Amino acid sequence: MIREATVDDVPEIRAMIRELAAYEKAAEQARATEEQLRAALFGDRPAASVLIAEDDTTGEVAGFALWFPRFSTWTGTRGMHLEDLYVRPRTRGAGHGRALLAALAAICRDSGFERFEWMVLDWNEPAIAFYQALGAELLEEWTLCRLTGDPLGALAARAPAVVRAAR
Structure with a gap:
């Protein structure tokens, strides 16, 4: 079920x-707290959907x-960026990843999004093969x-003042 x-x-x-x-060998970089995720996903202006x-x-x-x-x-159109797709190892092979991607593709179709894009690590051969099998x-x-x-x-410190447009 999705x-x-x-x-x-x-x-x-x-x-x-x-x-x-941890799987991507970057466990120390995953610093998001529950509070940050709650605000980012369910706050007044959600940054992403899950x-x-x-x-x-x-x-x-x-x-x-x-x-x-x-x-x-x-x-000139919107698209979708998939930031994270993860299926727990003990449940892999049951179609959950394919179902998640199909549900996202349906959101794209229903929203008029022309592109559905994501990144994959170049060493993640199982994921690459899976994505290629989907087309x-x-x-x-x-x-x-x-x-x-x-x-x-350092780059931000070199920024000129930005004139804000009236909205």
């Missing part, structure tokens, strides 16, 4: 984020997908860029 997450799912979502980070996969036999939470809308200047195209010519910590602060 369902929209509720605020009561926050502890389980946080636990799965930490499990995913779908939960529950195992039909046991009723346990099998996995989750966290996504948010994005915008393409090339197509996903790997955009190898694109490289992810990231600023964090001191480099982000």
Whole structure:
């Protein structure tokens, strides 16, 4: 079963984020607290949405997908960015990942989103094979860029004043 997450799912979502980070060999980077997730997902201005996969036999939470809308200047349309897709190891192979992705594809279709995009680590061969089997195209010519910590602060310190438009 796939369902929209509720605020009561926050502890389980946080636990799965930490499990995913450990799998991706970056456990120390998963610092989000339950309070931060509660505010980001269920506050006044939600930053993202979450779908939960529950195992039909046991009723346990099998996995989750966290996504948010994005915008393409090339197509002039919104799209979907999948930030995290995770299925717990003990429930893999039962179709939960495929069901989560199919549910997200239906949200894209129903919302008029023309693109559904996500990233995958280049060493995660099982995930890459799974995505390719679904028809996903790997955009190898694109490289992810990231600023964090001191480099982000240094660049921000060089920012000119921004004139705010009236809304």
